[in-house]
Amino acid sequence: MNASTAPASDEQQIRDLVATWIRATTAGDLDTVLGLMSEDVVFLLPGQPPMRGREAYAARSRAMQGKFRIEGTSDIQEIQVSGNLAYCWNKLAVTVTPLPSGAAKRNSGYTLTILRKQPAGNWVVVRDANMVIPEN
Numbered sequence: 001m002n003a004s005t006a007p008a009s010d011e012q013q014i015r016d017l018v019a020t021w022i023r024a025t026t027a028g029d030l031d032t033v034l035g036l037m038s039e040d041v042v043f044l045l046p047g048q049p050p051m052r053g054r055e056a057y058a059a060r061s062r063a064m065q066g067k068f069r070i071e072g073t074s075d076i077q078e079i080q081v082s083g084n085l086a087y088c089w090n091k092l093a094v095t096v097t098p099l100p101s102g103a104a105k106r107n108s109g110y111t112l113t114i115l116r117k118q119p120a121g122n123w124v125v126v127r128d129a130n131m132v133i134p135e136n
Helices: 010-027 030-034 054-064
Strands: 037-044 068-082 085-098 105-117 123-130
Touching: 010 030, 010 068, 010 085, 010 105, 010 123, 030 054, 037 054
Parallel strands: 037 123
Antiparallel strands: 068 085, 085 105, 105 123
8 A cells, every 4th residue: 555545644634633623613514523523522611511412512503603703723732642542732723703793802722632533443522621711
């Protein structure tokens, strides 16, 4: 097998997942984002109770659809893979702009994401500690 047909490394697959998540969020493609997480995903957010499950994420996202434009950038600091589990430490910046017009607000901080490799070979987010807060 030559390099062009070799499967992507686990680390590259995780980098691709992060990039896909950001692109899909910007595009408002909730179905793609939902496909990147496990059914039992848990999100830890500053000052809020844990958000448990893909459906909770979907409901929250649907409530915001059409009200905001969200754009983000990520700077992956570290990825470690051990068997079918991995973690990704990421510096994230997110700009949220109210629609149809409004002042953009920028949030930034770090996330620590735990991922699990599925039997099909793809990675999904199972836990995410998101410490992104408004910039001053």
